[in-house]
Amino acid sequence: MRSVYFDHAATTPLDPRVLEAMLPFYCERYGNPSELHRLGRQARAAVDEARVRVAAALGAGESEIVFTGGGSEADNLAVCGFLSQFASGRLIVSAVEHSAVLEAARDLGRRGWAVDIVPVDGRGVVDRHAYERAFRDDTRLVSVMLANNLVGTLQPIADLARIAHDRGVAFHTDAVQAVGSVPVDVSALGVDLLSLSGHKLYGPKGIGALYVKQGTRLAPLVHGGGQERGLRSGTENVPGIVGLAAALSLATGALDETRPRVEALRDRLVAGVMERIPEVRYLGHPEDRLPGNVALAVRYVEGESMLLRLDAEGFMVASGSACASGSGEPSHVVLALGVDATEAQGSIRISLGRENSEDEVDAFLAVLPTVVESLRRMSPLYGKR
Amino acid sequence: MYNDLVIDHFSNPRNVGEIEDADGVGQIGDPGCGDVMRITIAVDERERITDVKFLTFGCCAAVATSSMVTELVMGKSVAEAALVTNESVAEALGGLPPEKMHCSNLAADAMHLALEDHLARSGRAAQDETTPRQVHP
Numbered sequence: 001m002r003s004v005y006f007d008h009a010a011t012t013p014l015d016p017r018v019l020e021a022m023l024p025f026y027c028e029r030y031g032n033p034s035e036l037h038r039l040g041r042q043a044r045a046a047v048d049e050a051r052v053r054v055a056a057a058l059g060a061g062e063s064e065i066v067f068t069g070g071g072s073e074a075d076n077l078a079v080c081g082f083l084s085q086f087a088s089g090r091l092i093v094s095a096v097e098h099s100a101v102l103e104a105a106r107d108l109g110r111r112g113w114a115v116d117i118v119p120v121d122g123r124g125v126v127d128r129h130a131y132e133r134a135f136r137d138d139t140r141l142v143s144v145m146l147a148n149n150l151v152g153t154l155q156p157i158a159d160l161a162r163i164a165h166d167r168g169v170a171f172h173t174d175a176v177q178a179v180g181s182v183p184v185d186v187s188a189l190g191v192d193l194l195s196l197s198g199h200k201l202y203g204p205k206g207i208g209a210l211y212v213k214q215g216t217r218l219a220p221l222v223h224g225g226g227q228e229r230g231l232r233s234g235t236e237n238v239p240g241i242v243g244l245a246a247a248l249s250l251a252t253g254a255l256d257e258t259r260p261r262v263e264a265l266r267d268r269l270v271a272g273v274m275e276r277i278p279e280v281r282y283l284g285h286p287e288d289r290l291p292g293n294v295a296l297a298v299r300y301v302e303g304e305s306m307l308l309r310l311d312a313e314g315f316m317v318a319s320g321s322a323c324a325s326g327s328g329e330p331s332h333v334v335l336a337l338g339v340d341a342t343e344a345q346g347s348i349r350i351s352l353g354r355e356n357s358e359d360e361v362d363a364f365l366a367v368l369p370t371v372v373e374s375l376r377r378m379s380p381l382y383g384k385r
Numbered sequence: 386m387y388n389d390l391v392i393d394h395f396s397n398p399r400n401v402g403e404i405e406d407a408d409g410v411g412q413i414g415d416p417g418c419g420d421v422m423r424i425t426i427a428v429d430e431r432e433r434i435t436d437v438k439f440l441t442f443g444c445c446a447a448v449a450t451s452s453m454v455t456e457l458v459m460g461k462s463v464a465e466a467a468l469v470t471n472e473s474v475a476e477a478l479g480g481l482p483p484e485k486m487h488c489s490n491l492a493a494d495a496m497h498l499a500l501e502d503h504l505a506r507s508g509r510a511a512q513d514e515t516t517p518r519q520v521h522p
Contacts, residue, residue, distance in 0.1 A: 302419055308392075308445050309396075323446075341418075345416065378398065379440060380423035380442055
Protein backbone atom coordinates (compact mmCIF):
# COMPACT_ATOMS: atom_id res chain seq x y z
CA MET A 1 0.00 0.00 0.00
CA ARG A 2 1.09 3.53 -0.76
CA SER A 3 2.52 5.42 2.21
CA VAL A 4 3.30 9.08 1.70
CA TYR A 5 4.21 11.14 4.74
CA PHE A 6 3.12 14.78 4.43
CA ASP A 7 3.09 15.66 8.13
CA HIS A 8 6.62 16.92 8.76
CA ALA A 9 5.37 19.83 10.86
CA ALA A 10 4.08 17.25 13.36
CA THR A 11 7.30 15.28 13.44
CA THR A 12 10.01 14.04 11.11
CA PRO A 13 11.63 10.64 10.68
CA LEU A 14 14.94 10.22 12.46
CA ASP A 15 17.84 10.63 10.04
CA PRO A 16 19.73 7.28 10.03
CA ARG A 17 23.02 9.20 10.39
CA VAL A 18 21.62 10.75 13.56
CA LEU A 19 20.63 7.35 14.92
CA GLU A 20 24.15 6.13 14.20
CA ALA A 21 25.60 9.01 16.19
CA MET A 22 23.25 8.27 19.10
CA LEU A 23 23.59 4.50 19.33
CA PRO A 24 26.92 4.26 21.18
CA PHE A 25 25.44 6.29 24.03
CA TYR A 26 22.87 3.66 24.95
CA CYS A 27 24.74 0.42 25.62
CA GLU A 28 28.43 1.32 25.53
CA ARG A 29 29.04 4.94 26.47
CA TYR A 30 26.14 5.09 28.90
CA GLY A 31 27.90 7.07 31.63
CA ASN A 32 26.36 9.84 33.67
CA PRO A 33 28.06 13.11 32.66
CA SER A 34 28.18 14.19 36.31
CA GLU A 35 30.50 11.31 37.28
CA LEU A 36 34.26 11.68 37.31
CA HIS A 37 35.21 8.21 36.07
CA ARG A 38 36.05 7.35 32.49
CA LEU A 39 32.48 6.62 31.32
CA GLY A 40 31.25 9.77 33.01
CA ARG A 41 33.96 11.84 31.39
CA GLN A 42 33.14 10.32 27.98
CA ALA A 43 29.52 11.29 28.38
CA ARG A 44 30.46 14.78 29.56
CA ALA A 45 32.69 15.24 26.53
CA ALA A 46 29.85 14.16 24.24
CA VAL A 47 27.43 16.63 25.85
CA ASP A 48 30.03 19.43 25.69
CA GLU A 49 30.73 18.72 22.04
CA ALA A 50 27.02 18.65 21.24
CA ARG A 51 26.56 22.00 22.97
CA VAL A 52 29.32 23.53 20.85
CA ARG A 53 27.68 22.20 17.68
CA VAL A 54 24.21 23.44 18.61
CA ALA A 55 25.61 26.84 19.57
CA ALA A 56 27.54 27.06 16.31
CA ALA A 57 24.45 26.20 14.24
CA LEU A 58 22.55 29.08 15.89
CA GLY A 59 25.39 31.60 16.01
CA ALA A 60 25.30 31.43 19.81
CA GLY A 61 27.94 30.93 22.51
CA GLU A 62 28.15 27.45 24.00
CA SER A 63 27.34 28.76 27.47
CA GLU A 64 24.07 30.09 26.06
CA ILE A 65 22.56 26.67 25.24
CA VAL A 66 20.39 24.78 27.74
CA PHE A 67 19.20 21.29 26.78
CA THR A 68 15.59 20.52 27.70
CA GLY A 69 13.18 17.65 27.42
CA GLY A 70 11.70 19.05 24.20
CA GLY A 71 10.32 22.16 22.54
CA SER A 72 7.36 22.61 24.88
CA GLU A 73 9.63 22.44 27.90
CA ALA A 74 11.96 24.99 26.32
CA ASP A 75 8.98 27.32 25.74
CA ASN A 76 7.77 26.88 29.32
CA LEU A 77 11.26 27.42 30.71
CA ALA A 78 11.62 30.59 28.65
CA VAL A 79 8.28 32.14 29.54
CA CYS A 80 7.72 30.94 33.12
CA GLY A 81 11.41 30.77 34.02
CA PHE A 82 11.99 34.33 32.87
CA LEU A 83 8.90 35.82 34.49
CA SER A 84 9.43 34.14 37.85
CA GLN A 85 12.05 36.79 38.70
CA PHE A 86 9.22 39.36 38.83
CA ALA A 87 6.38 39.55 41.34
CA SER A 88 3.89 40.68 38.72
CA GLY A 89 3.53 42.34 35.35
CA ARG A 90 2.44 41.77 31.78
CA LEU A 91 3.33 39.34 29.03
CA ILE A 92 2.74 39.89 25.30
CA VAL A 93 2.12 36.90 23.03
CA SER A 94 0.74 36.60 19.50
CA ALA A 95 -2.65 35.04 18.80
CA VAL A 96 -1.08 32.26 16.74
CA GLU A 97 1.44 30.92 19.25
CA HIS A 98 1.81 27.19 19.81
CA SER A 99 -0.19 25.89 22.76
CA ALA A 100 3.09 25.41 24.68
CA VAL A 101 3.31 29.21 24.90
CA LEU A 102 -0.41 30.02 24.94
CA GLU A 103 -1.21 27.56 27.71
CA ALA A 104 1.80 28.66 29.74
CA ALA A 105 0.53 32.24 29.32
CA ARG A 106 -3.00 31.20 30.37
CA ASP A 107 -1.59 29.57 33.47
CA LEU A 108 0.31 32.76 34.29
CA GLY A 109 -2.94 34.63 33.72
CA ARG A 110 -4.63 32.51 36.36
CA ARG A 111 -1.79 33.40 38.73
CA GLY A 112 -2.27 37.13 38.41
CA TRP A 113 -0.23 37.99 35.33
CA ALA A 114 -1.81 40.12 32.63
CA VAL A 115 -1.49 38.55 29.18
CA ASP A 116 -1.83 40.72 26.09
CA ILE A 117 -2.63 38.69 22.99
CA VAL A 118 -1.69 40.53 19.82
CA PRO A 119 -3.74 39.77 16.69
CA VAL A 120 -2.32 38.81 13.31
CA ASP A 121 -3.37 39.93 9.85
CA GLY A 122 -4.98 37.69 7.21
CA ARG A 123 -1.56 36.30 6.27
CA GLY A 124 -0.71 35.41 9.85
CA VAL A 125 1.77 38.26 10.46
CA VAL A 126 1.65 40.03 13.82
CA ASP A 127 -0.24 43.33 13.56
CA ARG A 128 2.55 45.87 14.03
CA HIS A 129 0.37 48.67 15.38
CA ALA A 130 -1.46 46.45 17.85
CA TYR A 131 1.90 45.07 18.93
CA GLU A 132 3.40 48.50 19.59
CA ARG A 133 0.29 49.57 21.46
CA ALA A 134 0.36 46.47 23.67
CA PHE A 135 3.43 47.58 25.65
CA ARG A 136 2.88 48.95 29.15
CA ASP A 137 5.28 50.09 31.85
CA ASP A 138 5.12 46.68 33.51
CA THR A 139 5.43 44.55 30.34
CA ARG A 140 8.20 42.07 31.15
CA LEU A 141 8.41 39.71 28.20
CA VAL A 142 7.28 39.20 24.62
CA SER A 143 6.90 35.72 23.14
CA VAL A 144 6.28 35.51 19.39
CA MET A 145 7.01 32.43 17.33
CA LEU A 146 9.49 32.55 14.45
CA ALA A 147 7.36 30.35 12.18
CA ASN A 148 3.81 29.15 12.64
CA ASN A 149 3.39 25.41 12.86
CA LEU A 150 0.10 25.33 10.96
CA VAL A 151 0.22 27.96 8.22
CA GLY A 152 4.01 28.38 8.12
CA THR A 153 4.03 32.19 8.24
CA LEU A 154 7.38 33.66 9.29
CA GLN A 155 7.25 36.60 11.69
CA PRO A 156 9.56 39.62 11.36
CA ILE A 157 11.27 38.63 14.60
CA ALA A 158 14.26 40.97 14.29
CA ASP A 159 11.92 43.99 14.03
CA LEU A 160 9.62 42.79 16.79
CA ALA A 161 12.56 42.10 19.10
CA ARG A 162 14.04 45.54 18.44
CA ILE A 163 10.72 47.18 19.28
CA ALA A 164 10.61 45.23 22.56
CA HIS A 165 14.21 46.08 23.43
CA ASP A 166 13.61 49.78 22.72
CA ARG A 167 11.06 49.56 25.52
CA GLY A 168 13.38 47.59 27.78
CA VAL A 169 11.41 44.37 27.37
CA ALA A 170 12.97 40.93 26.85
CA PHE A 171 12.04 38.82 23.82
CA HIS A 172 11.49 35.06 23.41
CA THR A 173 10.85 33.31 20.13
CA ASP A 174 9.52 29.78 19.73
CA ALA A 175 11.61 28.64 16.76
CA VAL A 176 10.62 24.98 17.05
CA GLN A 177 9.06 24.88 13.60
CA ALA A 178 11.70 27.06 11.94
CA VAL A 179 15.06 25.67 13.02
CA GLY A 180 16.32 23.25 10.39
CA SER A 181 13.91 24.59 7.75
CA VAL A 182 15.12 28.19 7.42
CA PRO A 183 18.36 29.87 8.52
CA VAL A 184 18.21 30.86 12.19
CA ASP A 185 20.88 33.07 13.74
CA VAL A 186 20.26 34.38 17.24
CA SER A 187 22.32 37.53 16.84
CA ALA A 188 20.65 38.44 13.53
CA LEU A 189 17.29 37.93 15.22
CA GLY A 190 18.40 39.83 18.31
CA VAL A 191 16.34 37.67 20.67
CA ASP A 192 17.04 36.90 24.32
CA LEU A 193 15.50 33.43 24.35
CA LEU A 194 14.88 30.94 21.54
CA SER A 195 13.34 27.45 21.73
CA LEU A 196 13.97 24.53 19.42
CA SER A 197 13.11 20.86 19.27
CA GLY A 198 14.94 17.78 18.00
CA HIS A 199 12.19 15.80 16.34
CA LYS A 200 11.10 18.61 14.00
CA LEU A 201 14.47 18.50 12.25
CA TYR A 202 15.02 14.76 11.72
CA GLY A 203 16.36 14.33 15.24
CA PRO A 204 15.00 12.36 18.19
CA LYS A 205 11.87 13.11 20.21
CA GLY A 206 12.10 14.15 23.84
CA ILE A 207 14.99 16.57 23.37
CA GLY A 208 15.02 20.29 22.82
CA ALA A 209 17.10 23.31 23.64
CA LEU A 210 16.68 26.84 24.82
CA TYR A 211 19.07 29.58 23.78
CA VAL A 212 19.52 31.94 26.72
CA LYS A 213 21.41 35.07 25.79
CA GLN A 214 24.29 35.86 28.11
CA GLY A 215 23.04 37.95 31.01
CA THR A 216 19.39 36.88 30.70
CA ARG A 217 18.06 35.95 34.12
CA LEU A 218 16.13 32.72 34.26
CA ALA A 219 14.83 30.45 37.03
CA PRO A 220 14.56 26.68 36.54
CA LEU A 221 11.31 24.73 36.31
CA VAL A 222 12.99 21.45 37.29
CA HIS A 223 15.02 21.47 40.50
CA GLY A 224 17.56 18.86 41.44
CA GLY A 225 21.21 18.13 40.76
CA GLY A 226 21.94 21.42 39.08
CA GLN A 227 22.64 20.14 35.58
CA GLU A 228 22.56 22.58 32.65
CA ARG A 229 23.99 25.36 34.84
CA GLY A 230 21.16 24.82 37.27
CA LEU A 231 18.53 25.68 34.67
CA ARG A 232 17.42 22.11 33.95
CA SER A 233 18.22 19.54 36.58
CA GLY A 234 18.08 15.84 35.85
CA THR A 235 20.67 13.51 34.38
CA GLU A 236 21.32 14.61 30.83
CA ASN A 237 19.63 12.72 27.98
CA VAL A 238 23.03 12.07 26.43
CA PRO A 239 21.88 10.12 23.33
CA GLY A 240 19.16 12.72 22.76
CA ILE A 241 21.58 15.62 23.13
CA VAL A 242 24.07 13.97 20.76
CA GLY A 243 21.19 13.27 18.34
CA LEU A 244 19.89 16.84 18.49
CA ALA A 245 23.34 18.23 17.75
CA ALA A 246 23.90 15.80 14.86
CA ALA A 247 20.45 16.47 13.37
CA LEU A 248 20.84 20.22 13.68
CA SER A 249 24.28 20.21 12.06
CA LEU A 250 23.02 18.03 9.20
CA ALA A 251 19.86 20.09 8.68
CA THR A 252 21.55 23.48 8.74
CA GLY A 253 24.47 22.21 6.63
CA ALA A 254 22.09 20.99 3.91
CA LEU A 255 19.73 23.97 4.02
CA ASP A 256 20.98 25.55 0.78
CA GLU A 257 20.04 22.35 -1.03
CA THR A 258 16.90 21.26 0.82
CA ARG A 259 15.14 24.59 1.18
CA PRO A 260 14.75 25.44 -2.53
CA ARG A 261 13.89 21.83 -3.33
CA VAL A 262 11.13 21.63 -0.70
CA GLU A 263 9.87 25.08 -1.71
CA ALA A 264 9.59 23.92 -5.32
CA LEU A 265 7.58 20.87 -4.21
CA ARG A 266 5.35 23.12 -2.12
CA ASP A 267 4.72 25.53 -4.98
CA ARG A 268 3.98 22.63 -7.32
CA LEU A 269 1.47 21.25 -4.84
CA VAL A 270 -0.24 24.59 -4.25
CA ALA A 271 -0.45 25.41 -7.97
CA GLY A 272 -1.87 21.96 -8.64
CA VAL A 273 -4.51 22.26 -5.94
CA MET A 274 -5.59 25.72 -7.07
CA GLU A 275 -5.85 24.52 -10.65
CA ARG A 276 -7.87 21.41 -9.82
CA ILE A 277 -10.13 22.35 -6.92
CA PRO A 278 -12.45 25.37 -6.80
CA GLU A 279 -13.15 27.27 -3.59
CA VAL A 280 -9.95 26.46 -1.77
CA ARG A 281 -7.95 29.03 0.12
CA TYR A 282 -4.16 28.83 0.53
CA LEU A 283 -3.58 30.12 4.05
CA GLY A 284 -0.64 32.09 5.37
CA HIS A 285 1.80 34.55 3.87
CA PRO A 286 2.39 34.18 0.11
CA GLU A 287 6.18 34.58 0.41
CA ASP A 288 7.39 34.85 4.00
CA ARG A 289 6.72 31.27 4.98
CA LEU A 290 8.30 27.95 5.79
CA PRO A 291 9.40 25.93 2.76
CA GLY A 292 7.27 22.89 3.54
CA ASN A 293 3.96 24.04 5.02
CA VAL A 294 0.80 24.14 2.92
CA ALA A 295 -2.35 25.00 4.87
CA LEU A 296 -5.57 24.94 2.90
CA ALA A 297 -9.13 25.86 3.81
CA VAL A 298 -11.41 23.74 1.64
CA ARG A 299 -14.99 24.97 1.62
CA TYR A 300 -18.01 22.72 2.35
CA VAL A 301 -15.99 19.84 3.78
CA GLU A 302 -14.68 19.02 7.21
CA GLY A 303 -10.99 18.48 7.92
CA GLU A 304 -11.06 15.20 9.80
CA SER A 305 -13.05 13.61 7.00
CA MET A 306 -10.50 14.79 4.45
CA LEU A 307 -7.65 13.59 6.65
CA LEU A 308 -9.12 10.09 7.03
CA ARG A 309 -10.06 9.76 3.35
CA LEU A 310 -6.52 10.80 2.39
CA ASP A 311 -5.13 8.39 4.97
CA ALA A 312 -7.13 5.58 3.35
CA GLU A 313 -5.38 6.54 0.10
CA GLY A 314 -1.98 6.42 1.80
CA PHE A 315 -1.39 10.15 2.37
CA MET A 316 -0.73 11.35 5.90
CA VAL A 317 -1.68 14.98 6.55
CA ALA A 318 -3.02 17.00 9.51
CA SER A 319 -6.17 19.03 10.03
CA GLY A 320 -7.10 22.14 11.95
CA SER A 321 -10.76 21.18 12.29
CA ALA A 322 -12.48 20.98 15.68
CA CYS A 323 -12.75 17.20 15.47
CA ALA A 324 -9.16 16.68 14.47
CA SER A 325 -7.88 19.09 17.09
CA GLY A 326 -9.95 17.38 19.77
CA SER A 327 -10.67 20.72 21.41
CA GLY A 328 -14.22 21.24 20.18
CA GLU A 329 -13.10 24.29 18.24
CA PRO A 330 -11.30 24.72 14.96
CA SER A 331 -7.66 25.75 15.09
CA HIS A 332 -7.09 29.07 16.89
CA VAL A 333 -4.51 29.84 14.22
CA VAL A 334 -6.94 29.56 11.32
CA LEU A 335 -9.55 31.59 13.21
CA ALA A 336 -6.92 34.24 14.03
CA LEU A 337 -6.36 34.71 10.28
CA GLY A 338 -9.98 35.85 10.04
CA VAL A 339 -11.25 32.65 8.43
CA ASP A 340 -14.83 32.00 9.60
CA ALA A 341 -15.51 28.98 11.78
CA THR A 342 -17.27 26.97 9.06
CA GLU A 343 -14.47 27.43 6.55
CA ALA A 344 -11.90 26.76 9.28
CA GLN A 345 -13.48 23.32 9.77
CA GLY A 346 -12.24 22.50 6.29
CA SER A 347 -8.59 23.24 7.01
CA ILE A 348 -5.87 20.73 6.31
CA ARG A 349 -2.12 21.01 6.60
CA ILE A 350 0.19 19.28 4.18
CA SER A 351 3.75 19.67 5.45
CA LEU A 352 6.46 18.51 3.10
CA GLY A 353 9.89 17.32 4.04
CA ARG A 354 13.24 16.78 2.44
CA GLU A 355 12.56 13.13 1.55
CA ASN A 356 9.36 13.92 -0.37
CA SER A 357 9.40 13.75 -4.17
CA GLU A 358 7.65 15.29 -7.13
CA ASP A 359 6.03 11.92 -7.82
CA GLU A 360 4.47 11.94 -4.36
CA VAL A 361 3.14 15.46 -4.89
CA ASP A 362 1.70 14.49 -8.26
CA ALA A 363 0.09 11.36 -6.81
CA PHE A 364 -1.48 13.54 -4.11
CA LEU A 365 -2.76 15.96 -6.73
CA ALA A 366 -4.42 13.04 -8.49
CA VAL A 367 -6.22 11.95 -5.31
CA LEU A 368 -7.17 15.15 -3.44
CA PRO A 369 -9.74 16.44 -5.98
CA THR A 370 -11.59 13.11 -5.87
CA VAL A 371 -11.61 13.09 -2.07
CA VAL A 372 -12.86 16.68 -1.90
CA GLU A 373 -15.50 16.13 -4.56
CA SER A 374 -16.78 12.98 -2.87
CA LEU A 375 -17.10 14.76 0.49
CA ARG A 376 -18.66 17.83 -1.10
CA ARG A 377 -21.31 15.66 -2.73
CA MET A 378 -22.14 14.42 0.76
CA SER A 379 -22.21 17.93 2.27
CA PRO A 380 -25.50 19.73 2.93
CA LEU A 381 -23.58 23.02 2.75
CA TYR A 382 -22.38 22.38 -0.79
CA GLY A 383 -25.86 22.01 -2.26
CA LYS A 384 -26.95 25.27 -0.67
CA ARG A 385 -24.20 27.51 -1.95
CA MET B 386 -9.76 5.55 17.68
CA TYR B 387 -12.62 4.48 15.35
CA ASN B 388 -13.59 0.82 15.01
CA ASP B 389 -13.79 -0.96 11.65
CA LEU B 390 -17.56 -0.67 11.34
CA VAL B 391 -17.42 3.10 11.89
CA ILE B 392 -14.64 3.38 9.31
CA ASP B 393 -16.66 1.24 6.91
CA HIS B 394 -19.72 3.49 7.20
CA PHE B 395 -17.46 6.51 6.81
CA SER B 396 -15.64 5.14 3.79
CA ASN B 397 -18.72 3.61 2.12
CA PRO B 398 -21.61 5.66 3.44
CA ARG B 399 -25.07 4.23 2.76
CA ASN B 400 -27.97 6.26 1.39
CA VAL B 401 -26.11 9.48 0.61
CA GLY B 402 -28.17 12.18 -1.05
CA GLU B 403 -31.38 14.07 -0.80
CA ILE B 404 -34.89 12.88 -1.67
CA GLU B 405 -36.69 15.30 -3.95
CA ASP B 406 -40.23 16.07 -2.78
CA ALA B 407 -39.46 14.39 0.53
CA ASP B 408 -42.25 13.68 3.01
CA GLY B 409 -40.05 14.86 5.84
CA VAL B 410 -36.85 16.92 6.17
CA GLY B 411 -34.73 17.22 9.28
CA GLN B 412 -31.57 19.26 9.68
CA ILE B 413 -29.47 19.74 12.77
CA GLY B 414 -26.08 21.10 13.72
CA ASP B 415 -23.91 24.16 13.38
CA PRO B 416 -21.29 24.31 10.65
CA GLY B 417 -19.05 26.39 12.90
CA CYS B 418 -18.92 23.48 15.33
CA GLY B 419 -18.13 21.08 12.53
CA ASP B 420 -21.32 19.08 12.06
CA VAL B 421 -24.44 19.58 9.96
CA MET B 422 -26.74 16.68 9.12
CA ARG B 423 -29.70 16.77 6.80
CA ILE B 424 -32.03 13.79 6.53
CA THR B 425 -34.86 13.42 4.05
CA ILE B 426 -37.48 10.65 4.21
CA ALA B 427 -40.16 9.25 1.94
CA VAL B 428 -43.15 7.79 3.77
CA ASP B 429 -45.95 5.71 2.22
CA GLU B 430 -49.66 5.80 3.08
CA ARG B 431 -49.12 3.06 5.71
CA GLU B 432 -46.69 5.35 7.54
CA ARG B 433 -43.73 3.24 6.50
CA ILE B 434 -40.37 4.78 5.59
CA THR B 435 -39.78 3.69 2.01
CA ASP B 436 -36.64 5.74 1.45
CA VAL B 437 -34.22 7.78 3.52
CA LYS B 438 -31.16 9.75 2.53
CA PHE B 439 -28.62 11.89 4.29
CA LEU B 440 -26.21 14.73 3.61
CA THR B 441 -23.60 15.41 6.25
CA PHE B 442 -20.88 17.99 6.72
CA GLY B 443 -18.72 16.67 9.50
CA CYS B 444 -16.14 14.30 10.82
CA CYS B 445 -15.92 10.55 10.48
CA ALA B 446 -18.32 9.96 13.40
CA ALA B 447 -20.86 12.38 11.97
CA VAL B 448 -20.83 10.61 8.60
CA ALA B 449 -20.89 7.11 10.10
CA THR B 450 -23.81 7.83 12.47
CA SER B 451 -25.75 9.45 9.62
CA SER B 452 -25.16 6.42 7.43
CA MET B 453 -26.10 4.03 10.24
CA VAL B 454 -29.32 5.84 11.15
CA THR B 455 -30.53 5.58 7.57
CA GLU B 456 -29.91 1.82 7.68
CA LEU B 457 -31.71 1.49 11.01
CA VAL B 458 -34.91 3.20 9.88
CA MET B 459 -35.12 2.11 6.25
CA GLY B 460 -38.35 0.16 5.79
CA LYS B 461 -39.46 0.78 9.37
CA SER B 462 -42.71 2.40 10.42
CA VAL B 463 -42.60 6.02 11.54
CA ALA B 464 -43.41 4.87 15.08
CA GLU B 465 -40.53 2.37 15.08
CA ALA B 466 -38.13 4.94 13.64
CA ALA B 467 -39.04 7.32 16.45
CA LEU B 468 -37.56 4.83 18.93
CA VAL B 469 -34.07 5.08 17.42
CA THR B 470 -31.86 7.27 19.60
CA ASN B 471 -28.37 8.72 19.27
CA GLU B 472 -27.26 6.11 21.78
CA SER B 473 -28.74 3.20 19.83
CA VAL B 474 -27.06 4.49 16.65
CA ALA B 475 -23.70 4.57 18.44
CA GLU B 476 -24.40 1.10 19.81
CA ALA B 477 -25.24 -0.24 16.36
CA LEU B 478 -21.87 1.08 15.21
CA GLY B 479 -20.14 -0.85 17.98
CA GLY B 480 -19.39 2.30 19.95
CA LEU B 481 -17.84 5.70 19.29
CA PRO B 482 -14.88 7.41 20.94
CA PRO B 483 -16.16 9.15 24.11
CA GLU B 484 -15.38 12.64 22.82
CA LYS B 485 -17.55 11.96 19.76
CA MET B 486 -20.63 10.83 21.68
CA HIS B 487 -21.98 14.33 22.12
CA CYS B 488 -20.47 16.54 19.46
CA SER B 489 -20.93 14.34 16.40
CA ASN B 490 -23.64 11.87 17.40
CA LEU B 491 -26.70 13.82 16.25
CA ALA B 492 -27.97 11.67 13.40
CA ALA B 493 -30.97 10.30 15.32
CA ASP B 494 -31.89 13.85 16.29
CA ALA B 495 -31.86 14.85 12.63
CA MET B 496 -34.00 11.78 11.88
CA HIS B 497 -36.49 12.77 14.60
CA LEU B 498 -36.74 16.25 13.12
CA ALA B 499 -37.52 14.65 9.75
CA LEU B 500 -40.22 12.52 11.38
CA GLU B 501 -41.67 15.55 13.16
CA ASP B 502 -41.66 17.43 9.89
CA HIS B 503 -43.47 14.54 8.23
CA LEU B 504 -46.07 14.39 10.99
CA ALA B 505 -46.59 18.13 10.86
CA ARG B 506 -47.07 17.92 7.09
CA SER B 507 -49.56 15.04 7.32
CA GLY B 508 -51.27 16.93 10.14
CA ARG B 509 -51.69 19.87 7.81
CA ALA B 510 -52.96 17.54 5.10
CA ALA B 511 -55.58 15.97 7.36
CA GLN B 512 -56.41 18.66 9.84
CA ASP B 513 -59.25 16.78 11.51
CA GLU B 514 -56.91 14.01 12.64
CA THR B 515 -55.05 14.49 15.83
CA THR B 516 -51.42 13.78 15.06
CA PRO B 517 -49.29 12.38 17.86
CA ARG B 518 -46.25 14.59 18.37
CA GLN B 519 -42.88 12.95 18.76
CA VAL B 520 -41.09 13.84 21.89
CA HIS B 521 -37.70 15.21 21.00
CA PRO B 522 -35.03 13.66 23.20
